[in-house]
Structures are given as C-alpha cells and as structure tokens.
Amino acid sequence: MNTGYFDYAAPANEPVYSYAPGSPERAALKKQLAAFKAETADIPMYIGGKEIRTGKTVDLRPPHEIKHKLGHFHEGDASHINDAINAALEAREKWANMDWEARAGIFLRAADLIATKYRYHMNGATMLGQSKNAYQAEIDSACELIDFLRWNVHYLSEIYRQQPVSSPGVHNRMEYRPLEGFVLAVTPFNFTAIGGNLPASAAMCGNVVVWKPANTQVFAAQMFMQVLIEAGLPAGVINLVYASGPLIGDICFSNPHFAGIHFTGSTGVFQTMWKTIGQNIHKYKTYPRIVGETGGKDFVLIHKSANPEVAATALARGAFEYQGQKCSAASRAYLPSNIADAIKTKLIADLKTMKMGTTEDFSNFINAVIDERSFDKIAKYIDNAKQDPAAKVIAGGNYNKTEGYFIEPTVIETTDPKYITMCEEIFGPVLTIHVYDAEKFEEIMDVVDSTSEYALTGSIIAQDRYAVELATRKLVNCAGNFYINDKPTGAVVGQQPFGGARASGTNDKAGSMLNLYRWLSARAIKETFVPPVDYRYPFLNEA
Template structure:
C-alpha cells in the first residue's frame, strides 16, 4: 500500500560519449567489441521468464563482415507465439496491479545498467549486429534508450497526477489503467532504442507485451532483454519471440485478448496489419490501440539566402549517417539556382572524404547496409539511373557485397522533381537533388508538399526569417518533425518528440506523454459523501 506520493522529476538527457583517440570509453568499447567477436552466442527466446531454445538455429553475421558468425538465435513457431500470449496474460493481473513506484524502479534500474555496466555491450552489439559506427551506436543504443526509460517514467508520473475537479460533497478521481489484453510490439532493425522503447513504454504503463524484433536486430535485442531481466522485470511481462511476420500476425491479430500494437516498420506492413485488425474487430474484447511509425521520404529545402556550408553539412550528415537507414534520413533536396552549383561541388568533395568499411575501424564514417535484400533493392535504384535521361550520378554509385554489403554514399541529380528517386523511400545512402529557380521558392514548397505521400521529417535552411515563416506554414502537414537550419535527423527524447502523419504513421510521438496515453485506459470514479435519499427535486414543489 502506498504511503506517500513519490516524485519522478524531469531527468537530464544522457551525456553522449565521444570515443576520441586516447579516451577511456574508446578503449573500453574496443575491448568489448573484441570480446563479443571472440564468442558465438546462443540466443534464446524469452517466454514467461524462461529461456527457450528450439534447435532451429539461425546464424547472425555482421553486415560488414559476412563470413564472421556472431552467434545463433533460436527461431520460434506458431506454438511459441501462443505460449508468449499465455505467459503475458498470466502475468497481467499481478503486473497491472503492481504499484507504480515498483514498476518505475524496474525501468530506472534498467536505465542505470545501460548507462554503466552494459553501456559498451549494448553499443558493441549494435555496432556488430547492425553495422553502426561507434558514435551512431552511442547516440542510439545507449543514450536514446536510457532517455526513453528515464523520461517515460517522468512523463507517466505526470499523467498519473492529472485528476478532475470535485464539487462540494463528492470526490472525483481518475484511474489510469493498463489495457485489458496484451500489447504486440513489432520493432525495426535500424534503432536499438526504438526496439527497446516499444515494448518498455507499454509495459511501464502496466501492460504485458509480446515482442518481435526484426531478425537483423536480434543480437542487440537479446542484450536489452538481459538488462531488463537483471533489472527485475517479472516473468511474462515482456516476452521476446523470433518468428516470421505472417505467423505472428496470424496468432496475435486474431486473439481475443489482443489489446494493441506498437509498431515501427514499413508502411505496407502497417497497412496490412490495420486491415487485418479491422476485419477481425468483432473478435476482440476491446477496440485495440494501433500505434505505428512507418516510412519517410524526408526533405531538405534550401532558400536562396541559405548558408552553403550549413546546407552541405545537413545533407552529408542527414543523408549518409548510418548509411541512410533512418526513417528520418534526408532523401530529397531542393536547391535554389543561385547556390546549387556551389552546394553540389562542396557536397561531392565532402563525400570523397568519407571512409567506408568495418565498424571496428573508428575512422570509417560509412559502414554496411543491413542485409543482402536491402543491398539489392538499393543497388537496383542506382543501376536504373542509367536508363533515366533526366538523372545523373554526381557522387558514389558503386556497390560491392563481396565481403559485406557496402554501398557508397550516392548523390543523384535529377531534372524531374517527381522522378522515382525523389518519390520512393529507398532507405539507403542515396540522396537525390533537384535545382529550382531561386525566385520560385513558394511554388517549390507546394511541389515539395505534393511529391510524397509521407510526412515524417523535413528541414528548411535559410537566413531570411520571412522565408522560414512561409516554409513553416506551407509545410505544416509535410513533416511531423520539422527542422530549421539543421539536418532532418537526430530527434532527442524530451526535446523533439518523434513521429509523422500521412503515410508515415499515427504521429503518436515517441518520447513524450502523447505516446504513453495510448497504452492507458482511464476510469473515472465519483464518490458521493452525502447521497440523495429522495427522488424529488426542488423545482417539483
């Protein structure tokens, strides 16, 4: 029984380590990288607090070093999904009634473990399994995941404080309940922090979860699960399974206790899930919550007053960090005619300075594409430029999967503002630039807004405040996260809540209260101290 109101003040964002030569963090990370590479890890599923090995072992290879084996995960079947749901529902009553301070303690301890004991392990697992360089792994798998856990505890404590007013003779209160069923978390390969946040944010609210990570992210996902178990997460609250999408959907989306889905992935998969949920709506105990962050075709538009070096840096970092495998990555750029040539020249020169190779060489800015399927898809877009009379490759374009899935940072210049590479989400290190008449800025904003079905991130670069105001207004619905004089990537928990609308998702803003509300079901309680004892009202006299 609670004997006090406990405070969870606004935390500060986790400091980002730089891994500079000679630094202690650089030496520590290199040591852990060598340790993880020296052993082949057996990776079980986690169902009802038990580690489940099926014998159906799937090898995990670094995308940048195909011949090396990091370990094997044990693939599950339909039977294991049923087991995960059963385990979740068995844990539901106890976990949903566990006091808030006890639930909060689990996730705050997990954040502390990630910041200390496991910091280099979660970073190294992300680097090796997903081919992220040291800095990209640090800001993702360490800092952002720590921030999600700490800030969500604070945000949820603020939600719990929100209570209605009470008139004389009564007391009104709101209970913020967990959903009745289980939450399905489906997480992507590209951000370890997202993979951890999707199940944890729902669980923090008292829900129980079935969690399916992308196969290409299992290596770091199991590290997150190890941290949660060590932090004291009770058995069955989060159940980690490795199954294919159709099997998962068949079982979970037709289950009576399906309470909601927390999803990050492709727009097509999310649309299919939503359709299936709609077709099955009569099966469920309650209407499920559907939360998704999907694709993006993110833009940078420069005004004629833009600083050239600012534009170049925003494009170089925004398009090519983590090989462009971010849903927020700059993928199309609109350059005004007065500075376009200078921007292109400097951008090409910048790209020539970027080294590409293994994550273990810290001088490499570019690493590998996640897998062969993605490599082939991206290469297909680049190869097709030969058949496009309106397009030219300005930089990069070379692809090699001999030892790893490497694609050079590639810049395409097009004369057609609605060409394939200006419209399609490529999800790789490919940026397409289009030069517009510098005096046609507002018309170009309208072109930009109508080119893509997505609305995730975008940026305006300008010195002219009027141009910034016009762009901010006209592109109001073009991006859920809008940046002024910056790259369109790098949202920080508590500072820039993340998410977009249109074909980019439900815009439920991870890293804010907005997302947590989706995993809560409110109950209003009215208690009357002096109950009425006669049905008659005064007006009847």
C-alpha cells in the same frame, strides 16, 4: 500499507560519449567488440521468464563482415507465439496491480545498468549486428534508450497525477489502467532504442507484451532483454520471440485478448496490419490501440538566402549517417539555382573524405547496409538512375557485397522533381537533388508538399526569416518533425518528440506523454459523500 506520493523529476538527457582517440570509453568499447567476436552467441527466446531454445537456428553475421558468425538465435513457431501470449496473460493481473513506484524502479534501474555496466555491451552489439559506427551506436543504443526509460517514468508520473476537479460534497478521481489484454510490439532493425522502447513503454504502463524484433536486430534486442531481467522485470511481462512476422500477425490478431500493436516498420506492413485488425474487430474483448511509425521520404528545402556550407553539411549528415537507414534520413533535396553549384561542390568534396568499412575501424564514417535484400534493392535504384536521361549520378554510385553490403554514399541529380527516387523510400545512402529556379520558392513548396505520400521529417535551410516562416506555415502537413537550419534527423527524447502523419504513421510521438496515453485506459470514479434520499428536485415545487 504505507502510502506516499512519489515524484520523478524531469531527467537530464544522457551525456553522449565522444570515443575520441585515447579516451577510456574508446578502449572499453574496443575491448567489448573483441569479446563479442571471440565467442559464438547462442541466443534463446524469452517466454514466461524461461530461455527457450528450439534447435532451429538462424545465423547472425555482421553486415560489414559477412564471413564472420557472431552467433545464432533459436527460431520459434506457432506454439511459441501462443506460449508467449499465454505467459503474458498469466502475468497480467499481478503486473497491473504492482505499485507504480515498484514498476518505475525496474525501468530506472535498467536505464542505470545501460549507462554503466552494459553501455559497451549495448553499443557493441548494435555496431556488430546492425553495422553502426561508434558514435551512431552511442546516441542510439546507449543514450536514446536510457532517455526513453527515464523520461517515460517522468511522463507517466505526470499523467498519473492529473486529476479532475471536484464539486462540494463530491470527490472525483481518475485511474489510469493498463489495457485489457496483451500488446504486440514489432520493432525494426535500425534503432536499438526503438527496439527497446516499444515493448518497454507499454509494459511501464502496466501492460504485458509479446515482442517480435527484426531478425537483423536480435543481437542487440536480446542484450536489452537481459538488462531488463537483471533490473527485476517479472517473468511473462515482456516475452521476446523470434518468428516470422506474418505468422505472429495471424496468431496475435486473431486472439480475443489482443489489445494493441506498437509498431515501427514499413508503411505497407502497417497498413496490412490495420486492415487485418479491422476485419477481426468483432473478435476482440476491447478495441485495440493501433500505434505505428512507418516510412519517410524526408526533404531538405534550401532557400536562396541559405549558407551553402550549412546546407551541404545538413545534406551530408542527414542523408548518409548510418548509411541513410533512418526513417528520418534526408532523401530528397531542393536546391535554389543561385547557390546550387556551391552546395554541390562542397557536398561532393565532403563525400570524397568519408571512409567506408567495418565498424571496428573508428575512422569509418560509412559502414554496410543491413542485409543483401536491402543491398540489391538500393543497387537497382542506382543502376536505373545511371541509365535514365532524367537523372545523373554526380557522386558515388559504386557498390560491392564481396566482404559486406557496402554501398557508396550516392547523390543523384534529376531534372524531374517527380523522378522515382524523389518519391519512393529507398532506405539507403542515396540522396536525390533537384535544382529549382531560386525565384520560385513558393512554387517549389507546392512540389515538396505533393511529391510524397509520407510526412515524417523535413527541414528548411534559410537565413531569410520570412522564408522560414512561410515554409513553416505552408509545409505544416508535410512533416511531423520539422527542422529549421538543421538536418532532418537526430530527434532527442524530451526535446523533439518523434513521429509523422500521412503514410508515415499515427504521430503518437515517442519521447513524450502522447505515446504513453495510448497504453493507458482511464477510469473516472465519483464518490458522493451524502447521497440524496429523495428523487425530487427543487424546480418541481409549485411555490
């Protein structure tokens, strides 16, 4: 056999296209959007390399245009989940034994396919299926997903080259094996990149995967699966199934070959998963890896020295890009009394300029929330705030689901720093602000730290460097991603590895080596060149 040491250098982040008027990418994306809308997609599951159609279909409709049918997907049952597990286990040995450079080539090719041939397919599917505007789709379903694939190849090559020292007469080496069994990837609706990365990162490490995406993200998920297949991913390595979450959990968490869960979603679901895995721990061949990124109640703390325009812009973007449906979205803000009015004035003025409507109109900054269930939940929070003496809606507050699930960007001001919308995750275009005494900065940091069970993202806006340093130290456990003079969203692979602690997850930092270590099992090997032939050590001699 031929042997070589292969190097995968740190890549540059994928450039973000602007989609400005007159640009070629704008024309290409609009053409792809029209093509998607002109046909009705018939979306199968992918199990063991085969397209599986059950005849039990679920319609897919754009959240911003619910009368239009994009297509439908074929829903699976328990038999399909078991088929997916069996297909994964059947593929496991051959995939685990594939040379690293061959595995790497598949995912690097997938990245290049997305960057070129399928860029507008990925973005268009995300725009229509998940109601993201062109720019939000570009940074997600194109750039971030490409970055995950390329950077993870680089990180994994760096892990593989890490080796222990050897003493005279001995050679030590370390092998990094895949886990013994299959990995379950459960992915959310809000980021196509997360939907792709959770199964792909585990598979890149040599694992086989059962992938269950959110129903509301199936349109983009199956597009990525098609890219992987074209890139050369062998049958059975990743099996894409559409079935109910509880059913998948019941079957996968009861299987002795269950080796790990890669999850992004709600805290409650993740905690239930953890409990079930714990109850079933005696069934498994190996202790499963449990990796999850869950909810957030992300804060922006503004100091009295802050520039009001900087603060208002961070709130406008951080709270309302993609309708606040980011686990990192700014959802609670603390404004100092000396500049609170200036911040509110600019923020309210900015919100009045934000257009809301379909994703196909590129002038719309705001689109629809993901589905009716989410719409109803968010509307209830807004209605309650309108009736509560401790709260006041100072911007937005209107909503309508006649044509799509549209909710205006809404700002609630409360006199109670522990008001419900300061504490509970809403996952929508709702920002709650509280004005505090500008001279009580240290006291408000105690409030920030104690208000929420989550610890995902947060930011400090200040020109006073002592205030920045104090907040960075005192809020050390409040956020896994902490931003200085910026919004708390927009982590970039290779630049800001993402994750959070407390009720926000296991902080395994997608976009870094840390996440990949969770999908590897190390084996240390020691070889002695001239082994001893006598048990006696020198210290046993009398003289």
